[in-house]
Amino acid sequence: MSAFDCVIVGGGIVGAALADVLSADGVSVALVEARSIGAGTTACGMGHLVAMDDNAAELALTSWSVSLWRELADGLPRAVEYDACGTLWLAADDEEMAAVSAKVANYRAAGVRAEVLDSAALHEAEPALAPGLVGALRVVDDAVLYPPLAARTFALRAQARGARLMTGCPVRELRSGSVVISNGEVLTARHIVLAAGVASPTLCPGLPISPRKGHLLITRRGAPVVHHQLVELGYLKSAHGTDGASVAFNAQPRVTGQLLLGSSRQPGDATREVDAALLERMLKRAAMFLPGLDGLQALRVWTGLRPATPDGLPLLGPHPEKPWLWLACGHEGLGITTATGSARLVADQLLGRTSPIDARPYSPARFLAVSSREVAHA
Amino acid sequence: MREPASKATPLVTLRINGRAVTVPVGTSVAAALAMTDRFVSRADLSGRPRGPLCGMGVCFECRATIDGVPEVLMCLTPCREDQEVVTDA
Numbered sequence A: 001m002s003a004f005d006c007v008i009v010g011g012g013i014v015g016a017a018l019a020d021v022l023s024a025d026g027v028s029v030a031l032v033e034a035r036s037i038g039a040g041t042t043a044c045g046m047g048h049l050v051a052m053d054d055n056a057a058e059l060a061l062t063s064w065s066v067s068l069w070r071e072l073a074d075g076l077p078r079a080v081e082y083d084a085c086g087t088l089w090l091a092a093d094d095e096e097m098a099a100v101s102a103k104v105a106n107y108r109a110a111g112v113r114a115e116v117l118d119s120a121a122l123h124e125a126e127p128a129l130a131p132g133l134v135g136a137l138r139v140v141d142d143a144v145l146y147p148p149l150a151a152r153t154f155a156l157r158a159q160a161r162g163a164r165l166m167t168g169c170p171v172r173e174l175r176s177g178s179v180v181i182s183n184g185e186v187l188t189a190r191h192i193v194l195a196a197g198v199a200s201p202t203l204c205p206g207l208p209i210s211p212r213k214g215h216l217l218i219t220r221r222g223a224p225v226v227h228h229q230l231v232e233l234g235y236l237k238s239a240h241g242t243d244g245a246s247v248a249f250n251a252q253p254r255v256t257g258q259l260l261l262g263s264s265r266q267p268g269d270a271t272r273e274v275d276a277a278l279l280e281r282m283l284k285r286a287a288m289f290l291p292g293l294d295g296l297q298a299l300r301v302w303t304g305l306r307p308a309t310p311d312g313l314p315l316l317g318p319h320p321e322k323p324w325l326w327l328a329c330g331h332e333g334l335g336i337t338t339a340t341g342s343a344r345l346v347a348d349q350l351l352g353r354t355s356p357i358d359a360r361p362y363s364p365a366r367f368l369a370v371s372s373r374e375v376a377h378a
Numbered sequence B: 001m002r003e004p005a006s007k008a009t010p011l012v013t014l015r016i017n018g019r020a021v022t023v024p025v026g027t028s029v030a031a032a033l034a035m036t037d038r039f040v041s042r043a044d045l046s047g048r049p050r051g052p053l054c055g056m057g058v059c060f061e062c063r064a065t066i067d068g069v070p071e072v073l074m075c076l077t078p079c080r081e082d083q084e085v086v087t088d089a
């Protein structure tokens, strides 16, 4: 038995970022990962660090998180491939262009730098795009990176400060004050944080997290040159549909000269197989926006499972019925972006500090009713 | 009809970046590359060398131009007589 202030279960980007923040605060931490650091959904993600403004809580967490990434950027190893390329949200018609004006105001009110590009400015910025697009919203401070190595960087920084990194150690059970590993080892801890992504409900039944599958494709080097992460504004319509599979155009330039193309959404699908028909839909959509893709070869295609909650916001905070258990899971398609802010919010709550943003919208209590027995004792 | 197995392993000679390499039949081109003095198949954008990693067609680090065909995986390609292999082409 070994005693820690905090045992974090799950070494994805979220658990690793938390280990980094807590260890920097002098907290004794163990980070317990079933496979290797970043091997879960984190290894499957696109790595876009994006301020998103669908609702106030999402904008608060994403914009703060992107700014935390910017503070970290200079200290990240080259291999993390941090690239502050910004985002262009592409408007295909006047209706989408009208949405751009509303979004600009929204972003600026939150302190996020945003600009409107008309059709001419857009084609000057990105000559590889198909003609006919009406304009775009440019979010200047967004970035992309390579998620699994970002997670590894966090974990190694924590380890250098004395945190115990345990990989290849699936956790079998969470108990009040301890974590049982499948080899029988028991780690005791004052606080336990569940950061197991889409697998979190297996260790804590009843969590409102379900898989939302996505496909990605990376091209060979020599792809059409693009300078920003490109996303169609129609993405917002498809990303938030709750029923049926959807695709939307999303392309990232990588510092390797490759292009990373997404993305699809299949709510409730927990399989990992590539769906050829859906991939074809996704690529046809991409070729509509980037005609130069035709004839380019793919290097790899893969899928990943986003850990989705019913309202699209993560679960960050104490489990209402288990005061010893903290949740840091359910980040859906924004976990790479919000890992930095999520880690700070959970660490601040654990250490009894106030955070720069209000943590309440992410409180697990919004879904997990407290049993009557505990209410009576509250 | 199979020939009876002879004791001496038959050899083939190929050229990797213009240099002749002689290896037993059945050797992969990636393994032949490993026998040269430079186990490098390509370079990243800043020119840093990269080499075959997985040996089983997964990592795509062993891409080379083989007999004029670009982007062939060396680890999945058997050596043949008179084969021309050009790395990082």
Ligand SMILES: Cc1cc2nc3c(=O)[nH]c(=O)nc-3n(C[C@H](O)[C@H](O)[C@H](O)COP(=O)(O)OP(=O)(O)OC[C@H]3O[C@@H](n4cnc5c(N)ncnc54)[C@H](O)[C@@H]3O)c2cc1C
Pocket (backbone or CB within 6 Å): A009, A010, A011, A012, A013, A014, A015, A032, A033, A034, A035, A036, A037, A038, A039, A040, A041, A042, A043, A044, A045, A046, A047, A048, A049, A050, A169, A170, A171, A172, A195, A196, A197, A198, A199, A200, A203, A213, A214, A215, A216, A262, A263, A303, A304, A305, A306, A307, A328, A329, A330, A331, A332, A333, A334, A335, A336, A337, A338
């Ligand atoms: C196709 C796709 C594209 C995406 N694009 C983006 C993007 O551009 N930007 C963005 O911000 N986000 C993106 N995401 C979302 C992002 O990848 C996730 O939100 C994020 O990776 C979640 O991180 P996590 O640490 O919560 O989960 P994970 O990375 O899944 O980490 C959880 C870890 O827990 C471990 N684990 C599970 N069970 C146990 C156990 N019993 N014991 C010990 N360990 C266990 C797993 O092995 C895993 O390593 C994308 C996702 C997908 C699928």
Ligand code: FES
Pocket (backbone or CB within 6 Å): B030, B052, B053, B054, B055, B056, B057, B058, B059, B060, B061, B062, B063, B073, B074, B075, B076
């Ligand atoms: S060595 Fe990995 S694909 Fe050939």
